[in-house]
Amino acid sequence: MKVLITSNGERLGRWIEGNPIVILMVAALLTVGSIHYAQTITMETETETFVDPDSRLYVEFSHLYNDRFGTQSIVVLVEGDAATSPGSLKAMERLTRQMEAVDHVLGTVSIAEMVMEVEADATGVRRVPDSQERIDEILEVLERTNPAALNAILPDRRHTIIPIDLPTYIPQESLKAVLPEARSAVAMAEFPAGADTIVTGEIALGDEIEREMNTSMGTLLMISGLLMVVALFLVFRHVSLPLLPLPVVFLGIIWTFGMMGLLQVPLTMVSMAAFPILIGLGIDYAIQFQNRIEEEFQRGGSVAMAAIETVAHTAPAVFIALIITGAGFFSLFSSSVPMVRDFGLLCLVGIIMCYISSLFVGVTIIHQMERGRNDRNVRCGLERRGKKSPIAPLIVRYVTFILCRWRIFLATALVLALVGLYADTMVPIETDMNEFIPQDLPPLSQFRHLNDIFGGEDQLNIIVQGDVIDPSTLIWMDEFGDYVARSREKVYGATSLASLVKSYNGGSIPQDRSEVAAILDRVPDHLKYQYIDGHDTAQIILEIGDAFESLGQVGIERLTNEIDKDLLWFEHPPGISVTQTGEMAVMNSVIGALTTGRMRMTFIGLVLIFFILLVIYRDLVKAVLPVLPMFIVIGWMGGVMYVSGMMYNPMTATLGALILGVGSEYGILTMERFYEEKEKTEDVMEALLTATGSIGAAIVASGLTTIFGFSALIASPFPMTSSFGTITVLSVIFALFATFTVFPVLLIRFEYWRRHEATVKVRASNLLLMPFRRLKD
Known part of the structure; x- marks a missing residue:
């Protein structure tokens, strides 16, 4: 050749x-x-670049989780002495009303909405009270009746968040287009003095990272070209x-x-x-x-x-x-x-x-x-x-x-x-994605500040398929979530369709399927989005905080394997199937494949x-x-x-x-x-x-x-x-x-x-042929 x-x-x-x-x-x-x-070149950041579209992992993630339950959030953090004041809650109401009219926004959650719901039940008028004493009284009621939901957005009286939820299946351009709308809405909401606001979350962080990459790569390529010119002149x-x-x-x-x-x-x-x-x-x-x-x-x-x-x-x-x-x-x-x-x-x-x-x-x-x-x-x-x-x-x-x-x-x-x-x-493997970006980037500092207050947002997602509004199925989801949260140290909490039904039914699950259906009819669509799709698919969300930092890739893999064993041991009702999937399962698999x-x-x-x-x-x-x-x-x-x-x-x-x-x-x-x-x-x-x-x-x-x-x-x-x-x-x-x-x-x-x-072979050949040469002579 x-x-x-x-x-x-x-x-x-x-x-x-x-x-x-x-x-x-x-x-x-x-x-x-x-x-x-x-x-015609396209920039791909979707799941297809991480996981083979023909693989079972991709099919489960894309069709069972992402298309039905996947969400990303723009998070408005409100902090300060006036975070729960009447003026702040009214600003939150204005903000949520404006954002819920924006295309692709599934809905928002805020303490203003929760306070107005309690006020409506008590007085028949859905409004933010003008009195700080009345707001504090309502918050104390919520701490007794719905502590999990309240603590998720109000861990203390100086910090609260307003998540603006969007579905993950929409194009990245559509996700990023909502970001300036959110910033504009925050400015127009006119939060009072003593209530500082920060627009953060994964979407805001990703947008800033992309902008920084475009800026820095152009500069670096120019420097690279100049250094190559110097090298060629030198050598x-x-x-x-x-x-x-x-x-x-x-x-x-x-x-x-x-x-x-x-x-x-x-x-x-x-x-x-x-x-x-x-x-x-x-x-x-x-x-x-x-x-x-x-x-x-x-x-x-x-x-x-x-x-x-x-x-x-x-x-x-x-x-x-x-x-x-x-x-x-x-x-x-x-x-x-x-x-x-x-x-x-x-x-x-x-x-x-x-x-x-x-x-x-x-x-x-x-x-x-x-x-x-x-x-x-x-x-x-x-x-x-x-x-x-x-x-x-x-x-x-x-x-x-x-x-x-x-x-x-x-x-x-x-x-x-x-x-x-x-x-x-x-040699160790870096699995924390935040370590791949500039550590002095202001949006990263804001994102970490958010996680320090509210904890990480990583989840393990379990998809339940079958008659998910049957009371026996809801009871199983509720008991399984409680069991995992109690038995697994790194699982900090569990929410599911059962949790949603209980929160709208005084803390209990009805014994009749028709009652469950009636309760779900009263629940706003944006609250149901993460927990139920149709009448045959539901989701259990296991909160695991900032998993890559606390557990690492190996620890997450070990935890997911343990959850799979729990699903086999904690027997589910007949006619029900369960699958563990979600973004964490995909990213953990990808990082493992990239590095190991x-x-x-x-x-x-x-x-x-x-x-x-x-x-x-x-x-x-x-x-x-x-x-x-x-x-x-x-x-x-x-x-x-x-x-x-x-x-x-x-x-x-x-x-x-x-x-x-x-x-x-x-x-x-x-x-x-x-x-x-x-x-x-x-x-x-x-x-x-x-x-x-x-x-x-x-x-x-x-x-x-x-x-x-x-x-x-x-x-x-x-x-x-x-x-x-x-x-x-x-x-x-x-x-x-x-x-x-x-x-x-x-x-x-x-x-x-x-x-x-070669010399040895020639000598050996000569020695072998020598007797024959003598005979010939």
Whole structure:
């Protein structure tokens, strides 16, 4: 296969050299088409990006819970000495009346509504009393008759909330459109002095996070681009067009956007991280082609032959590196999380587009510009003077130093890798989503302030199907909720359809089904929404506070398993089925899949790379060589994460595939150049030093450009992005270090071993044939 790839390289080089206009016209058409299709890309944040739509988990969550009971709330927090004053309650009434007229709002709950209900029962007039004494008297009645409902929105007399409930099945745009309406309604409600208001909740926090992401990512990408320019000027200035790799790779990124739109690959919070990776890999492809063509120019051949030789020798090597890189990303397809698979697909498409851009457009531009410059030099009688890279001699000296002390370096690298692989199993997993966003973000502080007062809002949801308004079913729901709240320490409370019926029937459940139906007819629709759908589906809500902070992913999984056992033990009435689902079940499953599956993805990637190299080269040594350094780098990174106290998150969980994708190509390109030089000399050491000196400058330029670009991400205000940037930079640094430390040692030792084995075989063959030769003589 390697021979086939190489044999076609020269023909492709002659075609590229002879058809510049065709190539540039096709590139222009691809760019126009990509811009068109890029406009069709959709941003996905729905459940489908976390859970496979064909899975049982998704079906239960989407159809049993989300479509029937799922709600999100905009929360208005009212605090201060006047939180329960007549003026505040009247402002709450104005606020709720205005918000209940807004599209998609299911309803609101406030102490004003509860006070007016009691006042209406007592006086026949539904209004907020003008007297503070009367309000305090009503609140004392509610504390005796309905303490759970009151404490949920009024834990003390200085703090209360007004939840504005919306269904989760409506589009995100519709959810966010209600937010300015809520802020406007709060302002128009005119709360009195001494009653401060804050509009908070998950919707308000999410809106601010998205705004902050858009602002910070634009700034970070601009800084990243500037740092890449600096890196290219520092380490790639020996070529005539040191900044050319940047527009070439950005052209590949534009084509990638177009392919995303054409293939309908959505953009998710994980797949957004693919673009820095693609810029790093695409820069490498462009630099390798440009470095080789400059090297050919310096040898004094014609411009045309320089382009042909570059494509003939570099295109196959880079293509093999692309295949191996793709194998690393292909391992992400083993994930059960759709957005991780989309990330892998996006990376695969992106590296192909960047390779095509570098090979056809990059080589064509350099060839045409050099041909024009060469023609001018011929007319003026000038000779082209190439510049040598100042880095190459330093790399040769460094590699020579390592090879002279190879035993201690190799032993140290292996020991650190094995220790790191063990330490990686003890690296903790960050499961608190609030830790992924800027900690000084005002809406986050407000959201945490809300949770400090009212507790977290995480829930476990149990869907009950059957004749849910039958008294026996309601009694079972009531008793099961009480049992779980008493027996499970981390379940702080349970509410259900039974709780709702009891609150409207003096604290008891009727014995007749028709009485239950009559009671439910009196309950406002927005209060019933969370507890009953039709007459055959109901919900039990188990309150578990801020679960990810208090329990973590493992603790939540253990609790849900215990609840499943309780559902089996606490036998439900005949004809009733129960299912545990909800947002917490989905997020817990997703975080577990994102983080605990990382070792499997890494192992699959390593095995794929090994077998692909074996097929390409049909040589066990060449198949093993690029895999071993990346295995060592993965171990080093695990050790660094453990020692530094870093944690895995949904972005850094792809670390293994990232290292395989970015680092393996350095080894492939070095190995390819080594065997190319080995064909010219019998001295293996000379071939290795020539190869590292020639291609090393390009690899360092590519690596440093990637490092400089990703360094900007470390300054991100988002801890998840900053952590991803830090880990990416460290991974590239370690991959570069291994390429010039571990890889040369392995390469030369395997080659010496191969020669020794060949010599032994020849000697053994001669010894076996010696008697026959004597007989012949």
